[in-house]
Amino acid sequence: xxxxxxxxxxxxxxxxxxxxxxxxxxxxxxxxxxxxxxxxxxxxxxxxxxxxxxxxxxxxxxxxxxxxxxxxxxxxxxxxxxxxxxxxxxxxxxxxxxxxxxxxxxxxxxxxxxxxxxxxxxxxxxxxxxxxxxxxxxxxxxxxxxxxxxxxxxxxxxxxxxxxxxxxxxxxxxxxxxxxxxxxxxxxxxxxxxxxxxxxxxxxxxxxxxxxxxxxxxxxxxxxxxxxxxxxxxxxxxxxxxxxxxxxxxxxxxxxxxxxxxxxxxxxxxxxxxxxxxxxxx
Amino acid sequence: xxxxxxxxxxxxxxxxxxxxxxxxxxxxxxxxxxxxxxxxxxxxxxxxxxxxxxxxxxxxxxxxxxxxxxxxxxxxxxxxxxxxxxxxxxxxxxxxxxxxxxxxxxxxxxxxxxxxxxxxxxxxxxxxxxxxxxxxxxxxxxxxxxxxxxxxxxxxxxxxxxxxxxxxxxxxxxxxxxxxxxxxxxxxxxxxxxxxxxxxxxxxxxxxxxxxxxxxxxxxxxxxxxxxxxxxxxxxxxxxxxxxxxxxxxxxxxxxxxxxxxxxxxxxxxxxxxxxxxxxxxxxxxxxxxxxxxxxxxxxxxxxxxxxxxxxxxxxxxxxxxxxxxxxxxxxxxxxxxxxxxxxxxxxxxxxxxxxxxx
Numbered sequence: 001x002x003x004x005x006x007x008x009x010x011x012x013x014x015x016x017x018x019x020x021x022x023x024x025x026x027x028x029x030x031x032x033x034x035x036x037x038x039x040x041x042x043x044x045x046x047x048x049x050x051x052x053x054x055x056x057x058x059x060x061x062x063x064x065x066x067x068x069x070x071x072x073x074x075x076x077x078x079x080x081x082x083x084x085x086x087x088x089x090x091x092x093x094x095x096x097x098x099x100x101x102x103x104x105x106x107x108x109x110x111x112x113x114x115x116x117x118x119x120x121x122x123x124x125x126x127x128x129x130x131x132x133x134x135x136x137x138x139x140x141x142x143x144x145x146x147x148x149x150x151x152x153x154x155x156x157x158x159x160x161x162x163x164x165x166x167x168x169x170x171x172x173x174x175x176x177x178x179x180x181x182x183x184x185x186x187x188x189x190x191x192x193x194x195x196x197x198x199x200x201x202x203x204x205x206x207x208x209x210x211x212x213x214x215x216x217x218x219x220x221x222x223x224x225x226x227x228x229x230x231x232x233x234x235x236x237x238x239x240x241x242x243x244x245x246x247x248x249x250x251x252x253x254x255x256x257x258x259x260x261x262x263x264x265x266x267x268x269x270x271x272x273x274x275x276x277x278x279x280x281x282x
Numbered sequence: 283x284x285x286x287x288x289x290x291x292x293x294x295x296x297x298x299x300x301x302x303x304x305x306x307x308x309x310x311x312x313x314x315x316x317x318x319x320x321x322x323x324x325x326x327x328x329x330x331x332x333x334x335x336x337x338x339x340x341x342x343x344x345x346x347x348x349x350x351x352x353x354x355x356x357x358x359x360x361x362x363x364x365x366x367x368x369x370x371x372x373x374x375x376x377x378x379x380x381x382x383x384x385x386x387x388x389x390x391x392x393x394x395x396x397x398x399x400x401x402x403x404x405x406x407x408x409x410x411x412x413x414x415x416x417x418x419x420x421x422x423x424x425x426x427x428x429x430x431x432x433x434x435x436x437x438x439x440x441x442x443x444x445x446x447x448x449x450x451x452x453x454x455x456x457x458x459x460x461x462x463x464x465x466x467x468x469x470x471x472x473x474x475x476x477x478x479x480x481x482x483x484x485x486x487x488x489x490x491x492x493x494x495x496x497x498x499x500x501x502x503x504x505x506x507x508x509x510x511x512x513x514x515x516x517x518x519x520x521x522x523x524x525x526x527x528x529x530x531x532x533x534x535x536x537x538x539x540x541x542x543x544x545x546x547x548x549x550x551x552x553x554x555x556x557x558x559x560x561x562x563x564x565x566x567x568x569x570x571x572x573x574x575x576x577x578x579x580x581x582x583x584x585x586x587x588x589x590x591x592x593x594x595x596x597x598x599x600x601x602x603x604x605x606x607x608x609x610x611x612x613x614x615x616x617x618x619x620x621x622x623x624x625x626x627x628x629x630x631x632x633x634x635x636x637x638x639x640x641x
Contacts, residue, residue: 174364174366176362176364176366177366177368177369179328179331179333179353179360179366180360180362180366180367180368180424181368182332182333182353182354183331183333183353183354183356183358183359183360184354184379184380184383184427184431185354185355185380185383185384186354186383187352187354190383195368195370198370199368199369199370201370
């Protein structure tokens with residue numbers, strides 16, 4: 001029984017790993033191919049199956065004038081928009097979440113839980129519902145096709161995630177810790193910054209990770225709300241498609257775009273394995 | 283200069299958490315709040331600390347309206363029953379926190395914190411993380427933190443209740459030592475507990491609280507000897523005092539077919555029907571006693587608690603040795619009639635072995 005279970009477990013893990021890793025392997029080899037190698041059927045071993053070429057990668061950094069696609073600018077646009085929007089969402093979201101967790105609000109039948117749900121409901125709605133209002137709104141304040149406009153929209157998308165995660169986190173931090181800080185001479189702001197916040201680092205990291213992921217991978221709003229001035233990475237990658245699909249540069253750009261998320265994942269994994277995430281609050 | 287509360291009332295929902303609570307606590311003394319779980323003890327302490335604002339009533343301290351002073355300026359210290367510390371700080375920084383908050387200089391902080399950690403027996407633990415400590419040690423850290431502040435009001439909310447038996451005994455002793463040495467003439471210690479033994483041992487003035495209401499205030503000994511009401515008698519004894527419906531006739535106390543000669547101190551009882559109170563420790567096994575049926579026998583430490591039944595009368599007796607009984611066994615017991623209490627039908631103490639009466 002034990003052996004069979006172990007066998008099944010590891011078989012499943014192996015199959016799943018192949019399932020997850022194979023596309024990356026495919027993208028990695030394809031990015032070093034040229035037109036002929038791609039059309040020659042699926043091959044994986046460089047120098048044996050096909051002659052590796054750097055063309056797919058070079059195209060990414062060449063300027064359009066020289067026949068390249070230049071993803072460097074969209075890349076930094078994406079980084080800037082994602083990081084700024086995530087940071088602002090975390091700051092605002094954490095403050096809102098603390099208020100929702102610790103104080104009682106009441107406006108008619110609207111109470112704390114309703115406000116929390118209001119935030120989450122922003123994510124339940126299909127994004128397409130928001131697209132026209134956002135378009136008109138950004139048009140009215142002259143922020144269409146601009147980085148700032150995108151940041152504003154992304155804050156709307158990311159803050160609910162931060163609020164949701166942090167409300168849950170703060171609800172698990174015993175209220176008595178805040179009270180002890182007050183008794184020990186902190187005013188409410190000092191209690192929050194000196195005691196509650198340092199004990200919420202794990203929650204902040206998780207919330208930050210989710211914000212970065214959801215901000216980074218968004219295609220829809222980046223596609224609808226920008227035209228020529230500003231382009232974000234996902235839009236640029238999709239735009240690579242022309243009459244002939246350039247599989248090599250498409251693969252290379254896909255790998256480049258996944259890289260930041262892999263780094264985030266490694267950092268969080270490190271943090272998780274140290275046990276800091278679970279054991280911080282008893 | 284005292285801590286004076288007048289008619290504190292707090293009713294956040296259907297139930298009273300505090301119901302017309304008044305007290306006058308003097309500096310340099312220990313006060314015990316004795317009450318069951320949910321009797322309003324924590325609410326009362328939080329109100330004194332300023333974490334809760336009562337719906338009505340006033341608190342005065344050093345001739346100031348205390349309710350207008352925010353928590354962080356009240357200079358109180360509080361130890362919770364759940365070992366509350368700052369998880370992100372080590373032991374030293376936990377204890378030093380209130381001093382750093384007051385901007386005391388580092389040299390003095392080192393000195394005071396070391397002394398305080400020494401007094402709770404945590405020398406050498408300065409750089410440990412809170413999570414690495416046992417429950418008892420965590421509670422000592424919060425005690426040390428509350429002591430360094432030299433607060434004028436020290437609130438201890440059932441500080442021993444979540445500890446195991448042995449640690450509780452040990453820490454209780456230490457509390458007594460710390461209070462007897464370190465307590466300045468300037469401070470008031472308020473200690474809440476559910477355990478009557480703790481209240482007796484601390485030997486200060488006891489306030490018995492139930493459903494947010496003060497039932498009786500007095501020296502520990504007085505509460506023990508002359509509980510004002512049935513409720514107080516139940517709360518201030520562990521196991522609770524046995525209460526039996528009894529009546530008097532032909533110079534006998536009668537209940538459930540048992541006739542007992544009226545002891546001297548109950549001879550002046552005027553009511554025919556009354557509630558007879560007798561402590562578990564004043565009942566003993568005896569071959570020529572009255573027959574009761576065993577409902578449950580629990581062994582706790584070195585004594586056995588016997589839950590007995592005879593007709594409608596249910597009593598608990600404690601025997602000072604470990605004995606085995608089966609359910610439905612018949613045992614014979616005798617009452618120490620000199621320790622009988624009598625409460626009238628509305629539950630007020632009519633006569634006690636120590637001469638008290640509130641009728």
